[in-house]
Amino acid sequence: MNNQEYGRILRDAPAEEPARQQYFMNQLKQLVEEKSRKTGRPLTACVQTFGCQMNAKDSEKLLGILERAGFQASESEQSDFVLYNTCTVRDNANQRVYGRLGYLHNLKNKNPGMIIALCGCMMQEPSVVEKIETSYRFVDLIFGTHNIFKLAELLFMQICEGHRVVDIWKGTDKIVEELPAQRKYPFKSGVNIMYGCNNFCSYCIVPYVRGRERSRDPEDIIKEVEALAADGVVEVMLLGQNVNSYGKTLAHPVSFASLLRRIAEVKGIERIRFMTSHPKDLSDELIGVMRDCPKICRHLHLPLQSGSSRILKLMNRVYDKEQYLALTEKIKAEIPDISLTTDIIVGFPGETEEDFEETMDVVRRVRYDSAFTFIYSKRTGTPAAAMADQVPEDVVKVRFDRLLKEVQKISAEVCTKDVGKTMTALAEGTDSHEPGMITGRLGNNIMVHFPGDASDIGKLIQVKLTESRGFYYMGVRLS
Ligand code: SAH
Ligand code: SF4
Ligand code: F3S
Numbered sequence: 001m002n003n004q005e006y007g008r009i010l011r012d013a014p015a016e017e018p019a020r021q022q023y024f025m026n027q028l029k030q031l032v033e034e035k036s037r038k039t040g041r042p043l044t045a046c047v048q049t050f051g052c053q054m055n056a057k058d059s060e061k062l063l064g065i066l067e068r069a070g071f072q073a074s075e076s077e078q079s080d081f082v083l084y085n086t087c088t089v090r091d092n093a094n095q096r097v098y099g100r101l102g103y104l105h106n107l108k109n110k111n112p113g114m115i116i117a118l119c120g121c122m123m124q125e126p127s128v129v130e131k132i133e134t135s136y137r138f139v140d141l142i143f144g145t146h147n148i149f150k151l152a153e154l155l156f157m158q159i160c161e162g163h164r165v166v167d168i169w170k171g172t173d174k175i176v177e178e179l180p181a182q183r184k185y186p187f188k189s190g191v192n193i194m195y196g197c198n199n200f201c202s203y204c205i206v207p208y209v210r211g212r213e214r215s216r217d218p219e220d221i222i223k224e225v226e227a228l229a230a231d232g233v234v235e236v237m238l239l240g241q242n243v244n245s246y247g248k249t250l251a252h253p254v255s256f257a258s259l260l261r262r263i264a265e266v267k268g269i270e271r272i273r274f275m276t277s278h279p280k281d282l283s284d285e286l287i288g289v290m291r292d293c294p295k296i297c298r299h300l301h302l303p304l305q306s307g308s309s310r311i312l313k314l315m316n317r318v319y320d321k322e323q324y325l326a327l328t329e330k331i332k333a334e335i336p337d338i339s340l341t342t343d344i345i346v347g348f349p350g351e352t353e354e355d356f357e358e359t360m361d362v363v364r365r366v367r368y369d370s371a372f373t374f375i376y377s378k379r380t381g382t383p384a385a386a387m388a389d390q391v392p393e394d395v396v397k398v399r400f401d402r403l404l405k406e407v408q409k410i411s412a413e414v415c416t417k418d419v420g421k422t423m424t425a426l427a428e429g430t431d432s433h434e435p436g437m438i439t440g441r442l443g444n445n446i447m448v449h450f451p452g453d454a455s456d457i458g459k460l461i462q463v464k465l466t467e468s469r470g471f472y473y474m475g476v477r478l479s
Contacts, residue, residue, distance in 0.1 A: 001031075006160045017149065017176045024152040025068045031159055032070035035080075044079040045071035050097060051087025053275055054210075054239050055120060057181075057190040058148050059085045062119070064180035065151045073182065078107055081115045081155070086122035088205055090377035094122055101136055108138050115158065117141035119148060123168060124209035127380070133166070141165050145210055146172040149179055171211040177220050187458030188271075188426070189233050193221055193259065194240035199278065201305070202316045202387075203348060205379040206241060215247050218254050222262055229268030234460065235426055236263065238274040244281045257285040264295045270460055271426065271443065272296045276303060279327055280318040291334050297443040298335060299369075302328070303343035307362035308355035311348050314387070321358060328366050339369040339414075339444035346403055347376040347396030349387035356399050363406055369414050369446065370471070371407045375400055415446060416468040422478060423448075425463045427456040442473075450475040 001009075009027055014020045036043050045066040049059040062083060063073055071081060082104060087093040097118075108114045116139050122128050123144045132139050141158045143150065146169040158165040175195065183189050196211040197204075225236055238260075240246060247254035256274075263272055272295050277286075279302055290296050306312050309320035319327075331338055344359060363371070375396055378385045425440030425448050438452035440461060449472065450463050462479040 001160055013153075017174075018178050021065070021149055021152050021176070021179060024156050025065060028069040028152050028156045028159075031156065036070075042072040043070070043081070044074040044076075045081040045083070046074045046077050046079040047083045047085060048077070048100075049085050050093055051085065051089065051121060053190055053237065054192070054195075054241070055085055055087055056184070057192055057239055058120070058145075060181045060183055060190075061179060062148060062151055063182040065149075067182050068180045069152055069155075077104060078111075080111075080113065081117070082107075083117040083119060083151075086118060086120035088122040088125060088128070088209060088379070090374060091379075092377070094128070097122060101139070105136075105138050115140045115155070117143075117155070117158075119143045119145075119151075121145055121206070121209040125205075125380075129166065129168060133164075137164075139164065142168070144168040146170075149176040173212075173214065175214060175216055177216075183233075185428070185458075186232055188235040188237070188428075189228050190237045190239045191221060191224055191228070192216060192240070193238045193243060193256075193274075194246050197241035198245075199242060199318075200316060200383075202314060202383040203345065203376060203379065205382055208381060210241070213242075213245065213249060215250050215254075217250070218247070218259055218262065221259065222266065225263055225266050225269060229266050232458065234269065234458065235271035235273065236269055238263070238272065240274075241276060242278040242281075243274045244277050244283065244286065255283070255285060257283060257289045260286070260289050260293070260296060264293045270295060273299065273445075276301055278303070279324055282327060282331075287331055287334050290338075297445070298337050299339045299341070299443065299445040300331065301341045301343075302331075304359070304362055304366075305343065305345050306348060306351070306355065307359035308351070309358070311351055311355050311358075314350060315345075315348060315384070321362060325362065325365060337444070339446070340366060341445070342366075342368050342371045344371055344373050344403065344407075345376050346373060346400045347391040349376070349384055349391065350389040351376075351391050351399075356403075360403065360406060363403070363410065367410050367414055368407065369444065370411050373400060373403050373407060412468075412470045415471055415473070418442075418444075418446075418465050419468050419473070420465065422462055422464045424460050425450070425475070427452060427459050427461055429457060430454055440475075447472040448475045449473070450477050452477065 013023050032043050047059045047063045049056045086097050194215040196213045197207045198213040200207050243256050246256040423442050425442050427438050427440045429439050431437035431439050437449050440448050463475040463477050465473040465475045467474040
């Protein structure tokens with residue numbers, strides 16, 4: 001394409017979204033078709049997720065755009081276009097990306113036509129982008145978390161201009177609706193209900209890289225859920241950094257509980273999950289809706305972070321140990337079959353042996369079904385990074401191992417409690433280790449293995465749990 005033609009295409013682009021991106025998807029498609037005619041094979045694109053469920057959902061949108069633009073999706077990094085959707089919540093997430101980039105560089109040396117792109121949370125940190133620009137010069141395209149909807153436009157520009165394109169936004173107050181998404185599973189899907197976070201927990205980088213809290217309009221959410229149901233989805237996972245504060249900043253405020261009630265009315269949706277609930281504003285209304293609505297899964301992920309009230313205060317979590325314990329007791333009293341899971345950080349600055357024992361105490365009292373345990377990771381720019389008394393690595397490691405052992409012991413005990421019961425499982429896939437068996441997920445998020453084949457995938461099946469194997473059950477099917 002000559003410069004004149006390129007200039008005309010840019011000038012003719014509609015200013016409004018999503019029309020502008022539809023236009024660039026079509027333009028990109030022409031380039032992709034032309035290239036695949038030349039090479040005599042379809043062009044492939046690989047999107048890899050490094051982060052949380054929200055990151056994974058973004059990857060589905062990115063892949064949706066690429067497929068609409070004519071690329072063939074591939075799991076392999078030996079593709080014509082490779083996009084890493086990065087995470088920066090802990091340093092090991094960043095290190096994984098740098099490690100993989102070395103491998104991508106080798107692939108690009110063998111296939112110089114390959115295009116390498118980076119997006120996601122890590123790219124919202126100026127020091128990271130600077131490092132990539134100077135030390136990873138083979139990266140062709142860099143964008144952030146606020147403009148993922150622009151992928152078609154940015155990639156089109158990169159191909160036409162032939163040099164690196166970098167586009168990072170500091171923030172946004174916009175939500176662009178109605179772009180394609182390529183779902184990973186036909187029968188279940190994540191649904192964003194809000195973006196960003198306003199909580200500024202003192203250790204956490206998410207509010208800096210994901211921007212301020214924005215809730216989606218409830219009508220847009222319902223429309224999306226209805227479309228998913230019509231397309232065969234039976235389970236939705238509502239996504240937000242703190243779903244309990246959903247809707248508070250909308251022009252017509254709506255509570256999360258009332259949104260749940262409306263989603264439960266959508267025909268075809270059999271199961272509703274959500275992630276994540278901040279304990280500080282989990283309402284009685286929400287507990288009531290969960291108790292009364294059988295479609296809402298009996299599972300609550302309620303991050304504790306620390307059991308020490310002193311540390312919780314330094315973390316800016318806005319609840320203390322007693323309030324957290326009282327909340328879990330209230331939830332268990334209202335919904336006796338609820339499964340509670342959590343996130344815990346070990347080694348926050350200033351954490352003493354006594355503080356750590358408080359965390360162990362909460363773990364023993366709540367008896368979580370499972371817990372994600374993390375070693376504190378210093379994130380530049382967060383208040384905790386500047387705190388005195390960073391705990392020595394060897395001390396943290398010993399505490400971490402003690403916590404993990406306790407969590408695993410309790411979780412193996414908790415996972416025996418439903419043996420003998422009949423429960424509903426959503427068949428999610430065939431069991432790669434045992435032919436003739438499939439893997440299903442119970443409402444409480446625990447997995448169960450039972451006889452079946454690929455034709456069962458996506459179905460809700462009645463299963464009698466016959467045996468506990470630590471973190472999962474074995475079962476026989478009754479339907
Ligand atoms: N919004 C969610 C959490 C998102 S991040 C919530 O508030 O629950 C997922 C988890 O990563 C957090 O719950 C926390 O346990 C962990 N995490 C966040 N920042 C961290 C850090 N700097 N070091 C170690 N773990 C961290
Ligand atoms: Fe991070 Fe806290 Fe926001 Fe969760 S609620 S994303 S831990 S700042
Ligand atoms: Fe990571 Fe960003 Fe999620 S930092 S945990 S991918 S919001």
